[in-house]
Amino acid sequence: MSILFVATYLFFGFQAPIDSIPKKDTTPIYSILTENQRIEISETYEVVHNIERNFTILSPEGLAHAFTSVFYDKLNKIESVEIEITDPLSGKTIEKAKTKDMTDAAIYSSSSIFDDNRHKYFEVKSSKFPVQVTIKIETTSASNFQLRDWVPVHRYNQKVIKSKLTVAYPEHIGLRYKAVNLLGEKSENKVDNRLEVTWEETNLPVQTPDMKKEDDHKLLLAPVGFAMGDYVGKMEDWSGLAAWQFKLNEGRKALPANFEAKLKGMVANVDTDYEKIQILYEYLQKNYRYVSIQLGIGGWQTMTATDVVKYAYGDCKGLTNLMQAMLKSVGIVSNYTLVQAGKDADDIETDLPSNQFNHVILQVPMGDAASPVWLECTSNSLPAGFLGDFTKNRHVLVIDGQGGYLTKTPSYNSFDWNTIHSKNTVKIDLEGNATISTKIKVDGNFAEDMLMVKNYLDTRQQRDYFNRNSPVAGLIINQYELSVDHKDSLLLADLSYEGVIQKFVQNTAKRMILKPFLGKLTDEMLLNNSLNQIDEYQIELPEVMEAENLAENLILEEEGIKVTLRTSLEGKSLSVNREIHLSLGEDISEESKTELIKRINALGSSNFYFIKNTAALRHD
Incomplete structure (x- = not known):
């Protein structure tokens, strides 16, 4: 737009x-x-x-x-x-x-x-x-x-x-x-x-x-x-702007008869509206290309749905208008919606009705007090119902034909949308080098990052990305596998890799020193004020040793915050498990959030010291 x-x-x-x-x-x-x-x-x-x-x-x-x-x-x-x-x-x-x-x-x-x-x-x-x-x-x-x-x-x-x-x-x-x-x-x-x-x-x-x-x-x-061209409007309130936008696009949703018949056939045996939305949305994603069209009043007025079908491309207005027409053809009502898009975009000034928008998305009301399904019609990969960080958690103007109203897009701030679970097996040799095998499962917002990696980086770039973003410094990945899927609107990603780490530990004559290896919490990981992260490490030491400074379980617990770090040593097997569960209020300041991140990272910031030639080893 x-x-x-x-x-x-x-x-x-x-x-x-x-x-x-x-x-x-x-x-x-x-x-x-x-x-x-x-x-x-x-x-x-x-x-x-x-x-x-x-x-x-x-x-x-x-x-x-x-x-x-x-x-x-x-x-x-x-x-x-x-x-x-x-x-x-x-x-x-x-x-x-x-x-x-x-x-x-x-x-x-x-x-x-x-x-x-x-x-x-x-x-x-x-x-x-x-x-x-x-x-x-x-x-x-x-x-x-x-x-x-x-x-x-x-x-x-x-x-x-x-x-x-x-x-x-x-x-x-x-x-x-x-x-x-x-x-x-x-x-x-x-x-x-x-x-x-x-x-x-x-x-x-x-x-x-x-x-x-x-x-x-x-x-x-x-x-x-x-006024723009022959289209005159009043912005005394948000409904006035919405009414003008509705008039600008009126009569542009007609579809070719054969295309409409094809759509009805695609969902003929489908029971729920969400399934119908999902089928038609995936059809749009696979068959229509996004381009930007900015010509005069065309910066605000959509292409006709018929032209988008004919040329197989459209801008955000054209693709959204087509998706709205497709849903209408199978009996599902949806609403053209204006939004200020951008990963780091500021929210609009809600007390000043005016054009503060640069993008269009689609809202599909579901009835029965259910949350609406939101569709990002320019994406060829997001699942139906997930907007991603381009338009999440901001005020939008919904145009419903009666005028319109402001509402807010989902913030995706529950644990379901902000989950990371990693399992790591590490084996240390006598020279202090290590091999590592890792499986990471991420859901929701974090899976969107994996989706971008999968879709926009080649194999070499993906490997470099995972090497750079590994919590363990010096990791060299030998092989990896990344898969991205979804369950309804929830994005899911699974990453597994195997690699080597040179000088994972430091050896002295009497001690082995294991440096901190737990991944640091970052500001970006708390953009949604919610995090459900579990990291499990099973580390095989090169020989039986005595732990010199294994701390008892460390716990940080306050309202909306629970972080635990558990460590144990049995023979040559060292277990380190960290769980982070954060559900922060929207009013938390950036300064408070930064201080919390420092406190959490401090829990896993100490070296582990092990004494060689322990009594257990001599007994054996």
Whole structure:
């Protein structure tokens, strides 16, 4: 789905006196910026956006701040760009550039075959500093559907002296906004039937790369009334946006009669709706290819289901619309659903109805208070009902024909979805080397990682991946086997391998030292705040020894937390078993989670010491 945006990274300085440029600061400053932006929305929903930025670049690092990129496509047009670079000491112009002097390039992904997203860009170059840059840009958009966020500070190590935004619009169209961490002033002015709202920020703190993104200054903007092409809508609430999206796709679900008959035949003898969903979803996955299609209003309006069937490909909108049509043909109702996708994507601002989405999935209500089945129609491998980390645990807009509503996708945070069970047999020889045989079973979220490994890495890359991610350092895998399956919507993966570990233990004249080998818990393993992990090690020592420091069972137990480490030695056989059961609240802070991980990892961080030539050995 296309997000109508103007991707500009325009960083320009103001013409400051040379003696006002900071000489020394604890936080380095690479550029100094003043900015003025004005957005005009017309009665016909068109948008004119004027930007003027002036800045002083103080060092080579600041040249990156001056990189200028202006987006355009069928709905967004570049009217003019003027750039002037001057020497602040002499006042002489070093270089001037206009739109025709900028480099033109496509913006596309490897999956796109239909795409009109392009940008013009310009790089400022200079060998002497300071240098001053002034830029003026005017763009127009045929639609006010997507209004860009205003972010006064564009770059780290940039000093913003003043940044100003004015939005002018007809009163009947309306404007909604949400200010986040703004420190300046807001003013409003009404002229006839038009309103002007102005925000001004001055002397903002210099930002550094360690700043938390939630601390950034920004203004989120959204229209109330909007239009794209002939499709007019209102976003007074989420239902209004959903109703507009429904109207945009209305009449695009018709299927060829022979294809519809084929679908009905595929599920004729199937009893449950879930089985029908599963059969049709797997048919979609095997027979239709995902591509990105971003052409004007086509960034939001789906291809017809008939065209997707004909060409055997579609984007997220087209494949989801086809899947919805396929289910409808066998009597199953489903809902087209908008989502902000991405593994690390932030959740949307639920109190600001607006376009905050970049992807489409399908919701299938199951009735009888059962949870809905969610379908990621661009995936050719996920089981029906599992979205994976691309769209899990975030607010989505469900479009149900009566309007729509916000709900949340599954978080997959129960033990069923976050299970790891490993069994390891290790044999140590007299030189301290070891052979290892391991079987690992993972369910749910962790199985998704194995699915990606299986589908996207070749045999050599898979072996390297398992070597790198082994809890035991220095593992060299000789052979391995990976299988991925599912039970209904639950992904299951089984990995087994055999390998060797050089110098697994350290030998001295009187002792053998076994270094820590239990896998470390990581932040990524607790992304879902849930973990059910069991690690079993059966280690055969090279001879009978006496354990010098085998601790009694170690236990860490608190609310939602239970970790146990059990060790025992019988003859040459050392058993080490660790169980981790974590069910953490959603409100746990990242700092608390990091501290918990350290405490858990500390339980298995000690060396094991064994005394050679023990009494048991002499007795034998």
